[in-house]
Amino acid sequence: MEQESISMEVVNPYAAGIDVGSRSHWVAVGQSEQDVREFGVYNQDLFAMAEWLKGNRIKTITMESTGTYWQNLYAVLISKGFHVILCNGKFTKNIKGKKSDVMDCQWIQKLHTLGLLTSSFLPDSQTEELRTYCRHRANLLHSAASTSKKMQKYLRLLNLRLDVVVKDICGLTGLLIIRSVCAGETNPKNLASLRHGNCRKSEEEIARALQSNGRKDYLFALQQELEMYDHLQLKIEECDKMIAAKLDEIIGSDDHKREHHIEPKPHKRINKNTPKDIDLNLKSYQMFEGTDLLAIEGMSYSTVLSLMSEVGLEGIKKFPTAKHFASWLRLAPNNKVSGGKLLSSKVPKGSNRLKIALRNAANAIGNLKDSTPLRDFFQRINFRKGRVSAISATARKLAVIIWNMVVKGAPYVNPEGYLYLDQKRKLGLVKRIRKQIDKFGLTNEELGIVTT
Template sequence: MKKMPLTVVNPHAAGIDVGSRTHFVAIGQEQKDVKSFGVYAEDLSSLVKWLIDSQVTTVAMESTGAYWQNLFVELINSGIEVVLTNGKFTKNINRKKTDVLDCQWIQKMHSLGLLPSSFLPDHTTERLRTLCRHRTNMIQQRADSIHKMAKFLKYLNFRLDVVVRDIAGQTGLKIIEEICNGNLDPKALAAHRHHNCRRSEEEIAKALVSNKREDYLFGLKQEFARHQFYTSMVIDCDKEISQFLEQTIQQKEDVVDDIPDGKYFKRQNKNAITGIDLNIASYQYFNGVDLLAIPGVSHSTILSLMSEIGPDGFNQFPTAQHFASWLKLAPNNKISGGRVLSNRIPQGSNRLKIALRNAANAVGNLKDSDLTKFFKKIAFKKGRQTAINATARKIAVILWNMITKRQPYKPKNNYLFLDQKRRIVSRMRKQIADLGINPDDLGFSRANRDKIAAQMPSDYQPFSLR
């Protein structure tokens, strides 16, 4: 029988089966080559010392939950190379599963060089990621408190949701605060109406007649206090993130001095970060690349890019196709017998993929940009969901090329938002006024257009391209 030997790529390799209370370490395939260690700081130090004494230079372990992080830091600080791999690459069939066998199997696979390493951001990006993810969790908790407040308001017969678009807006929060302070007079509550509110005070007062249930009032007070608490937490997170970004940008060796064009047409919602201009901060953070120039890319998309991958993380992917595949936005082609059996996009997502899909969905709502034409072409053929994935992949490729090659976004046709069009029209009117020309003589006014149309023959059809 012909044997096919496998080449040992890492002769001084070890495998670790990470656990919540015990780590099993294997430096060979014999029973004596396996030891178990605890999870305390002194246990991790003993583990590292045993690996160094055994002349181990590289270690492989699974990214199991959050149990690997402290051990990973300890190994990196000791100078040992660490390969953090996904658990799907360490599966073994037709064998018993124990902690000892798992760590030996990981050691064997790593010795043969068969375990790929997972993507890990740099230390600065990891710290920013921790802050941004914590901020997202606080926003989610605040949204949950808003839903609970809406429920208690309905139980109290306060139909604030009918007369106010957002109960967490200026009008809604002032009315809820007065209710929690004990003021249940409909007219007094309606007096807190903001001047931009579409409904009148009389209509708002009709919707604020309560049944005065004390148990529901108590629940509303609790949820309003929770909303205020998480709002203060989000504000503190914004301050911490702003300070961290400013310090990081100041510590860069070559900080970009120029400022990008203002993005007045890209509005921010109430959950947007405050205390820092992300348009300027991202321009300096990504070394002079204006990512907000891409249609559909919002401030939240930029913050996800900065916190999840960072400017140095793009260099870990050799091509834009590798980056799109890591995001699970590229089709996973399965070919057998010369036939394509499946070309579906792999399941699973991360925060960056979700942010790019949201950007692609926003592109689909625009009118005349190049990305919108691409989106509508795919949506016409295969539906909106497929178009969102395809456009998200296209945006990912554009981002990789812009950041790695430091090139600006150059569409074939420049897309103008409504605010940009209004500014151009206002500028043209000022230039016409400076020249002393009457707009009526140029046919700009509506009355002049109607006069010209009345003089045309009745069977006249204006020429149009179809």
């Protein structure tokens, strides 16, 4: 039998494929042996690669998003005027048994020539810089939390059960006591006298928990961990200044963003890990050009900061529909259908920082005591499928709401309203006063209310 060949339409005739590596990059501009070259990872090697690609009349290039090795190469190629597509490595896997650097770059070039590869999402340069600061800050917070756990361990080994009598050993009361212990104070009553007024435990109970065994080795380790914790807090403050400066730069360079203004939200709870000197309520309102994302119950300042730093305004607009946005976040189920039958509808594996932030916001919505539409939706899913599924479903709904608010300009309307803690206390006080007035039948004259 004669061999038959199946031809496919060439979509990108002047295409190249790059297999990104840690020590070298393999580039293919065709399928023959002389169309493949290896380049180093130094800056002069990257510019030499760009000149070689121009000499071969290449217009569009595809590469895998391998670790962080692609970033410098991507920046050089973009600056030289190439159309660069960064794609997920799972879409460029070669046929089984054909695995080498040369074959990989040729396979990538072939797929891109036939138009079978799609680009991954990349934020704009301003958002990318803000993302770097925010991710570094998150890593510092993680290190500070690890240091806090080690301090708690050495306190326990010293028989100072501070973790039993205070909610957070790095709070106002806890840090004062730890600093005093590291300074050499051993009297339990003197340590207990450092109790802050908001602490629920009495001085007597705190003093009973602070009977030290006097181990010098554990005390030395505690002092070292306290110094590390203070050092990390200073680094976090410096990072907050850089984030504030970058936000001011992004908003200050756009007149349309700068003209928006919103009243502060005094009832919105501020977490201790939230940047202290940044008005994220105003910054987020300006960044998203008049969209109040904090009007959604469960949305915290850290969630809004993650949204600004991970995708930004222009990044959200890149997704054509809310479903595309939820799918990119790995919050939409991946339905697998065969023979007209649904085989699987699991949410795909994988995560990013924005997905984690939305899941945390969904978990906060599930913990609300007052009835709201989102909280009722969470409880319905929780009753049928469990809390894990409820968190994912609510996070997806949050992603859809955010996309519609930012892209379509649709305001978030909660028909039942949502009251913060101070507002609920005020309403409760008013109800109790009215109940007492009705009980004793008091009149306006008896209450001293003068009406005109």
